[in-house]
Amino acid sequence: MSATPEHLLVVDDDREIRNLLTEYLSQSGFRVTAVGDGKAMRRALEGNRIDLVVLDLMLPGEDGLSLCRELRTRSHSLPVLMLTARGDEVDRIVGLEMGADDYLAKPFNPRELLARIKSILRRAHALPPNLEQADARAFHFAGRALDVATRNVRAADGLVVPLSGAEYRLLRVFLDHPQKVLARDQLLELANKREAILFDRSIDVLVGRLRKRLGDDSREPALIKTVRGEGYVLAATVEAER
Incomplete structure (x- = not known):
């Protein structure tokens, strides 16, 4: 101690x-x-x-x-x-x-x-200090916006999609670390390991669920991409509104 x-x-x-x-x-x-x-x-x-x-x-x-x-x-x-x-x-x-x-x-x-x-x-x-989440009111990315207070994502067409706790945490991890390859164990820790296991049994299922929420084609994802043998990366520029 x-x-x-x-x-x-x-x-x-x-x-x-x-x-x-x-x-x-x-x-x-x-x-x-x-x-x-x-x-x-x-x-x-x-x-x-x-x-x-x-x-x-x-x-x-x-x-x-x-x-x-x-x-x-x-x-x-x-x-x-x-x-x-x-x-x-x-x-x-x-x-x-x-x-x-x-x-x-x-x-x-x-x-x-x-x-x-x-x-x-x-x-x-x-958790490595460079992976701690930053404070922000909203995040803007790939034509979408995440409202931190309501945990809703607004799509480019105006459709509002509510996120579960696990989905919100995973998205926050990606938004805080855009264009950075994150290994599965890092994602599990940062998105709250116990919760991720409870609801999805694996980070892959949770990523798939988040892709669906964001309208990202799971067969050919353009937003949350799989890096074979390493993990996942958010392939977008992110602007944090504070």
């Missing part, structure tokens, strides 16, 4: 869980801030550098899904691990679609939570 402890933000309305996680994670070498709702979460984010958020799904008022969506509008790189009392598969899928990096159902073993946190942080730190 680094000389400066990584800072975790725990957002859970259960005081006992907050106290338990604060004590356990602090003993494991992390700095921990624990709060009970979205308002306190925002204050903590404004006043601190946070390395990972542990976010409860079932919060009073603003729930964890809406807060996770808000976190993703603030940053595409801040890791989020969701907690919930419900182990429903639908909840897990929706949570990951909203941008969570991982999902753990209550009751859980603190050791498992610690292992998940360390795994997420390792993946985050493993």
Whole structure:
């Protein structure tokens, strides 16, 4: 672990869980801030550098899904691990679609939570710095435009196409690194590896789905091209609107 402890933000309305996680994670070498709702979460984010958020799904008022969506509008790189009392598969899928990096159902073993946190942080730190996403309101490319806030793509003919969470993340990777060949393992990491595996089992299927959304012919793609033996490349000039 680094000389400066990584800072975790725990957002859970259960005081006992907050106290338990604060004590356990602090003993494991992390700095921990624990709060009970979205308002306190925002204050903590404004006043601190946070390395990972542990976010409860079932919060009073603003729930964890809406807060996770808000976190993703603030940053595409801040890791989020969701907690919930419900182990429903639908909840897990929706949570990951909203941008969570991982999902753990209550009751859980603190050791498992610690292992998940360390795994997420390792993946985050493993990404090369030149592959981090840039902040932008919109991207213009090949006659199309991606609205970051709505996650919709507008085609040249004006047709608006909504993207799923996995499709949006993959497109963001390509738009942040145009005309750069990206290997499959890089794409899986950057587009959120767990989510990509959950929905598509392979990056190739996800690329195919994104091509279809963008109207790119999968048999002879002109936009997202396959580089045999290496990966994929976005063959377009991209303008970021900030």
